[in-house]
Amino acid sequence: MSSQKFKVKKIRDQKPEDLLKDLEKLKGELIQLRTVKVSAGNAQKLGRIGLVRKRIAKYLTVINEQRRNSVKNASKSGSKLPVDLRGKKTRAIRQRLTRSERAQKTQRQWKRLNNFPLRKFALKE
16 A cells, blocks of 8 residues: 555456455554554554545445446336435425326316316406
8 A cells, every 4th residue: 555646546447346355454454553543653654544544435435336336237127216326305305296196186076177167257347
């Protein structure tokens, strides 16, 4: 693990198994750094804790992206996406009736509309 800037592009084309192995190594390194911190280690190593945490976050982000993309590709044939891949919006918007559902009327409403249509009145001036 060099001190250069870490590029996410490099890990995007890795296989998920390799990503998970590297992630485990990073988690092990983070544990070592935290034990050094507790045992009053030198300040140079303590500065790496933040870098390692960010690198772990990048790995997890790439793993989640790959997982999401594979699920999207698998569910393209089906009509419904998994809940976590659907648009979030708000609860009210998600549960709103569709236009056709709003337009539907009960049997009683149809009878009332047909038997008692709106009357038109002509006003004298």
